[in-house]
Amino acid sequence: MGLAHDLEALAIDIAREAGELARVRRTEGVAIAATKSALADIVTEADREVEALIRRRLRTERPDDGFLGEETGAERGLSDITWVVDPIDGTVNYAYGIPQYAVSIAAVTGEPTPEQWEAISAVVFNPASAELFHAARGDGAWRGEQRLVVNAEPSPAGALLATGFGYDPATHAGDLERVARVMPLARDLRRAGAASLDFAFVAAGRLDGYFERGLQPWDHAAGALLVTEAGGMVGGGGLGGTASSALSVACGPLLFDRLLTAALG
Incomplete structure (x- = not known):
């Protein structure tokens, strides 16, 4: 399959598990939150918990890789791979119950800065809709089994x-x-x-x-x-x-x- 496909498959598996944790924590949090501040605390804790799950899975499966996450910053690994992770992208939506949030996981090679890295695999998973978008470099982008294609050009209306x-x-x-x-x-x-x-x-x-x-x-x-x-x-x-x-x-x-x-x- 090649490295990019292997990393894509791993990211898909982790994103699904992490997304389910985020979804469950959101449901549990709303059930117990009595104030907006309490809900904010729950959302913050969910962010950290979901990122910790992703880090734990990656550490087990790919112990030599680096990690760059929203909640915990950057750690350079021994390999040329760095995982770039947003555990809950769209936390305000998440807090308000708007079903537009996602787990975002990418594997990149090179220096762990956008100007210097090359992304080789990617997953964006929305737990609320169960839609999973994924890609491996050179093999296209997909939503489940459907290949994705950008719009060639806008309509005459704009x-x-x-x-x-x-x-x-x-x-x-x-x-x-x-x-x-x-x-x-x-x-x-x-x-x-x-x-x-x-x-x-x-x-x-x-x-x-x-x-x-x-x-x-x-x-x-x-x-x-x-x-x-x-x-x-x-x-x-x-x-x-x-x-x-x-x-x-x-x-x-x-x-x-x-x-x-x-x-x-």
Whole structure:
């Protein structure tokens, strides 16, 4: 099968187990939470517990690999593989009971920074819908057994786009200015609240494109591979035009330059 497929299969198995833990903890937490602060504590604990499960599984199966996670930071391994993990992407949705959150797991080679790594396998799993998106480099992107293909180009009515906004009020004016620049390309705009699923939806043709400022490496590591393996392009404001916290953009090739130019301003 090759290394990429082996890592993809392992990530699928772990993502399913981790996603079920997240789903169960959400149900249990809501049942016992009496206040918003209590629910916030439960969500935070669920994040940590799910990441701990993923780390434990990877340590058992791949003890020499490195790890970069949202909750616990980076650890360089002895091998050339680093796992980049967001245990619960879309925690606000998760807290509010919106069924748009995901476990995101990617395996990358090279230096564990987006400008220097190469993603070789990826999984994005939504426990609420049981949808699982996965890819191995060179073998396409898939939703279950269905191969994914990005939309070749938007309809004459414009592109269906997605974006997101950070939690810092100081960034909102700039984000809204970016939306204003992009809207001439759009037929409509979606804001679903989980970056990994936005990337997956671009790969699946459910969105024509996605752009957002403020993403962290674990937000886009898996999703970016899904998009490129589905025939799309990913870039942004990072070194060499890579996706970064400054800007991340994903869409089909015919839309990419226009969307990137508008989003960068």
